[in-house]
Amino acid sequence: MREKVYMVPNQPTPNRAVDFNPDICNGCNRCAQICRNDVLMPNAEKGKPPIVLYPDECWSCGCCVQECNRPGAIEMLHPLNQSIVVIWKRKETGQEFRLGMKNPPAPNTRPAAG
Amino acid sequence: MTTWHEYLESGLPAPEWPYPVRYGSEIEVETDVLVLGGGIAGCHAAINAKRKGARVVLVEKGATKWSGHGGAGVDHWLNACTNPCSRITPEEFIESVSRDCDSYDCGPSLYINAQEAWETLLDIESMGVMVRDMNDEFKGAAFRDDETKLMFAYDYKNRIDIRVHGHNVKPCLYRELKRLGVEVHDRVMITGLLTEGGRQAARVVGATGVNTRTGEFYVFRGKASIVAMQAPGRLWTFSTEYRSMWNDLNNAGEGFAIAWNAGAEFVNLEKSWPAMITPFSYIPYGVGNTSNTWHGTPIVDTNGKEVPWLDRDGNEVRTAEERFEPSPGQKFILGPGQHVPHTYENDPKVLAPDLSERIRKGEFVLPLYADLTRLPEKERRAIFGLMVGNEGKTRIPVYDILTKAGFDPDKDMLQVPVLPVDAYNKTSGVNYWAGKAMPLLRAGAGGLLVDWDLRTNLEGLYGAGGTVSGAGAHSTAATGGRYAGRKAAAYALTAAEPIIDPEQVRKEKARVYGPLQQKKRSIGWKELNAGICRIMQDYCGQYKNQETLAAGLRLLRELREAECSRVYAATPHDLGRALECHTMITVGEMVIQACMVRKASNKFLSFSRIDYPAMDPPEWQKYLPIRLEDGEAQVRELPLDYHLRPPYAAGYEENYRIHCEL
Numbered sequence: 161m162r163e164k165v166y167m168v169p170n171q172p173t174p175n176r177a178v179d180f181n182p183d184i185c186n187g188c189n190r191c192a193q194i195c196r197n198d199v200l201m202p203n204a205e206k207g208k209p210p211i212v213l214y215p216d217e218c219w220s221c222g223c224c225v226q227e228c229n230r231p232g233a234i235e236m237l238h239p240l241n242q243s244i245v246v247i248w249k250r251k252e253t254g255q256e257f258r259l260g261m262k263n264p265p266a267p268n269t270r271p272a273a274g
Numbered sequence: 275m276t277t278w279h280e281y282l283e284s285g286l287p288a289p290e291w292p293y294p295v296r297y298g299s300e301i302e303v304e305t306d307v308l309v310l311g312g313g314i315a316g317c318h319a320a321i322n323a324k325r326k327g328a329r330v331v332l333v334e335k336g337a338t339k340w341s342g343h344g345g346a347g348v349d350h351w352l353n354a355c356t357n358p359c360s361r362i363t364p365e366e367f368i369e370s371v372s373r374d375c376d377s378y379d380c381g382p383s384l385y386i387n388a389q390e391a392w393e394t395l396l397d398i399e400s401m402g403v404m405v406r407d408m409n410d411e412f413k414g415a416a417f418r419d420d421e422t423k424l425m426f427a428y429d430y431k432n433r434i435d436i437r438v439h440g441h442n443v444k445p446c447l448y449r450e451l452k453r454l455g456v457e458v459h460d461r462v463m464i465t466g467l468l469t470e471g472g473r474q475a476a477r478v479v480g481a482t483g484v485n486t487r488t489g490e491f492y493v494f495r496g497k498a499s500i501v502a503m504q505a506p507g508r509l510w511t512f513s514t515e516y517r518s519m520w521n522d523l524n525n526a527g528e529g530f531a532i533a534w535n536a537g538a539e540f541v542n543l544e545k546s547w548p549a550m551i552t553p554f555s556y557i558p559y560g561v562g563n564t565s566n567t568w569h570g571t572p573i574v575d576t577n578g579k580e581v582p583w584l585d586r587d588g589n590e591v592r593t594a595e596e597r598f599e600p601s602p603g604q605k606f607i608l609g610p611g612q613h614v615p616h617t618y619e620n621d622p623k624v625l626a627p628d629l630s631e632r633i634r635k636g637e638f639v640l641p642l643y644a645d646l647t648r649l650p651e652k653e654r655r656a657i658f659g660l661m662v663g664n665e666g667k668t669r670i671p672v673y674d675i676l677t678k679a680g681f682d683p684d685k686d687m688l689q690v691p692v693l694p695v696d697a698y699n700k701t702s703g704v705n706y707w708a709g710k711a712m713p714l715l716r717a718g719a720g721g722l723l724v725d726w727d728l729r730t731n732l733e734g735l736y737g738a739g740g741t742v743s744g745a746g747a748h749s750t751a752a753t754g755g756r757y758a759g760r761k762a763a764a765y766a767l768t769a770a771e772p773i774i775d776p777e778q779v780r781k782e783k784a785r786v787y788g789p790l791q792q793k794k795r796s797i798g799w800k801e802l803n804a805g806i807c808r809i810m811q812d813y814c815g816q817y818k819n820q821e822t823l824a825a826g827l828r829l830l831r832e833l834r835e836a837e838c839s840r841v842y843a844a845t846p847h848d849l850g851r852a853l854e855c856h857t858m859i860t861v862g863e864m865v866i867q868a869c870m871v872r873k874a875s876n877k878f879l880s881f882s883r884i885d886y887p888a889m890d891p892p893e894w895q896k897y898l899p900i901r902l903e904d905g906e907a908q909v910r911e912l913p914l915d916y917h918l919r920p921p922y923a924a925g926y927e928e929n930y931r932i933h934c935e936l
């Protein structure tokens with residue numbers, strides 16, 4: 161629970177657009193430099209991950225992730241009304257999975273072509 | 275601490291704007307060729323103008339390295355008729371497309387595309403895009419030519435559409451821009467064109483812009499200008515909650531608005547098109563479907579029963595490869611996404627077009643799944659690894675995110691969204707991710723009218739890419755940019771020095787900074803944008819009549835004078851978005867006026883007039899170029915084959931040879 165409660169407006173939707181891993185991200189701002197909509201702003205504190213200022217303008221293009229050269233530092237997130245219905249079924253077992261599920265299956269590590 | 279809210283709640287004061295703000299300060303830039311918009315068309319234009327020896331400045335609202343619709347990737351390179359494996363000549367291509375379009379929308383741009391798409395692909399290959407199957411991953415596949423290692427899509431027999439690994443196409447183009455010494459101005463939004471003496475319809479001598487990080491004002495002076503700022507993308511639907519974001523937010527329509535204000539002519543603005551993505555849509559290419567990138571994918575029902583694929587005569591198609599071959603007697607299949615309607619002549623193989631009725635009768639049970647496991651390994655990998663791995667907005671948003679979450683196309687079936695049953699019928703190639711497509715939601719089309727130089731009616735102003743009527747897809751934008759770059763450079767190298775009218779600059783500067791001055795009852799850009807959309811949805815929707823169109827025009831004008839005059843901007847970023855609302859109102863006015871002058875319904879233009887219901891009366895089979903003169907829209911008539919009549923030659927190839935500047 162927070163000690164101090166501030167007056168803040170509702171969060172824009174989608175709330176986050178991307179997530180940073182502060183242990184990997186070194187705050188180089190490459191992602192912020194190329195985001196087409198300036199969704200990401202440099203953090204006033206040097207070396208810290210950028211701040212997601214305009215998540216509502218995110219085009220979900222993933223260019224920020226492609227531009228980052230520290231794997232795992234930044235993750236793109238689909239808004240919930242999009243991700244909740246990305247569902248797949250394993251043919252052999254009939255198991256159903258979905259994006260964002262609590263206990264996801266093991267990742268498929270095969271990279272894309274090219 | 276990722277979001278702004280988390281930052282505030284940590285007890286830190288509201289963060290200051292991270293970039294220096296210098297509202298009002300003016301930066302002057304001078305060049306031979308000024309390229310407006312750094313997307314696919316703009317980058318190719320700048321590179322080719324530079325190669326011709328001109329000094330080139332490129333201005334981009336976002337960051338050129340990844341900006342624009344093509345910035346997130348490309349997986350199919352259309353209409354490469356001159357590639358060594360092609361069985362279709364540019365002449366055969368243009369003849370067929372002209373017929374499919376009833377001669378609308380297939381002027382010089384598409385022919386130039388058929389002539390140069392292959393050369394342009396070789397060009398981006400030399401810049402570092404992996405075009406061929408260099409790793410021999412697909413050796414022996416039906417869609418691969420083993421000698422050239424080229425891989426084809428949609429029509430394995432005629433081989434004009436090429437599968438490419440284009441996820442990094444923009445970084446490659448950007449590197450080439452830099453290598454050649456093109457001067458790039460990122461984060462500068464173009465707001466207006468400058469004309470000789472500040473007069474409408476005079477020679478274009480430059481443009482104005484505003485930096486959306488610093489608020490600085492730019493005055494660009496150029497001997498020739500190329501508009502490459504795409505078509506307007508959020509005039510009918512806009513919501514950041516429901517994701518109506520097929521279109522890049524930045525493509526708000528300045529390309530149209532600035533050229534209109536300068537007096538340039540437009541055609542086909544009255545054309546509408548079912549919105550590719552409605553606000554109820556899904557992740558593009560991220561759910562089970564058979565459209566475009568996913569063409570050929572087997573669809574099964576919840577019990578594993580496969581939905582048949584049919585040829586154009588309704589005969590069932592047995593093998594996976596056959597889904598990529600012409601039907602008996604068919605010359606060739608046209609690739610998707612080109613604003614060319616599906617016809618008997620060009621249609622690909624399709625998933626049972628009566629699927630909705632069959633679901634209703636109980637023959638197939640929802641939900642449906644895309645079952646890639648039923649395909650031969652190479653076909654499966656081509657769809658999910660090559661195409662979904664490289665298409666726009668798919669490498670990270672679909673391929674990476676889904677595979678990291680465990681999706682495996684070798685084992686898993688991806689669910690098709692559960693839609694109203696009618697939505698499963700054949701619409702635009704069965705892109706189920708378009709969601710609950712309502713015919714009411716229309717997107718605009720059309721654009722600048724150009725000649726065989728890709729020049730507009732204004733001296734010094736050229737057009738390329740989505741800003742030009744009929745130049746819709748990636749390879750079309752690339753070839754148009756390439757050609758317009760050559761033509762603009764040739765003109766600029768002999769053109770007189772451009773002279774800018776200071777009064778025109780002063781007026782534009784005052785307009786641009788208007789949204790910073792608001793104090794009373796201000797409105798933000800998002801609410802204003804949605805309001806503009808409401809006018810367009812209701813008054814310029816699928817069915818139109820003179821009275822409602824006129825009422826829509828009145829509402830837009832009122833909105834401009836009332837709410838839009840109170841639009842408020844708190845930051846340079848906001849300022850750009852607020853100015854986009856001015857843009858959208860102008861584009862709305864252009865579109866409604868174009869609709870008002872076409873007093874006949876038209877099939878190709880998807881144009882339904884309640885008051886003129888007769889479809890396609892012969893006397894209305896013509897273009898109606900429209901332009902602004904002293905505040906009034908002026909319209910004239912132009913034959914659909916204007917580009918094959920005097921002063922031009924009678925054939926495509928001859929005109930191309932005369933004008934192409936090669």
Ligand SMILES: Cc1cc2nc3c(=O)[nH]c(=O)nc-3n(C[C@H](O)[C@H](O)[C@H](O)COP(=O)(O)OP(=O)(O)OC[C@H]3O[C@@H](n4cnc5c(N)ncnc54)[C@H](O)[C@@H]3O)c2cc1C
Nearest residue numbers: 311313314315335342343344349464666739740747748751
């Ligand atoms: C997700 C997706 C996937 C696609 N996949 C394919 C494909 O595989 N094959 C295919 O053929 N086509 C594809 N397309 C279409 C293709 O990307 C476009 O046709 C192509 O990018 C059009 O090029 P363009 O230069 O006209 O516009 P864009 O590439 O969109 O460039 C326009 C540029 O203008 C800039 N701009 C806009 N306004 C201003 C302003 N006021 N000032 C300065 N700059 C401005 C924008 O920021 C943008 O960078 C796809 C489109 C999308 C959205």
Ligand code: SF4
Nearest residue numbers: 185186188189191228
């Ligand atoms: S996410 Fe990557 S690119 Fe962005 S600031 Fe962190 S390290 Fe740099």
Ligand code: SF4
Nearest residue numbers: 195218219221222224
């Ligand atoms: S996904 Fe695209 S629009 Fe969203 S933050 Fe990343 S670069 Fe910006």
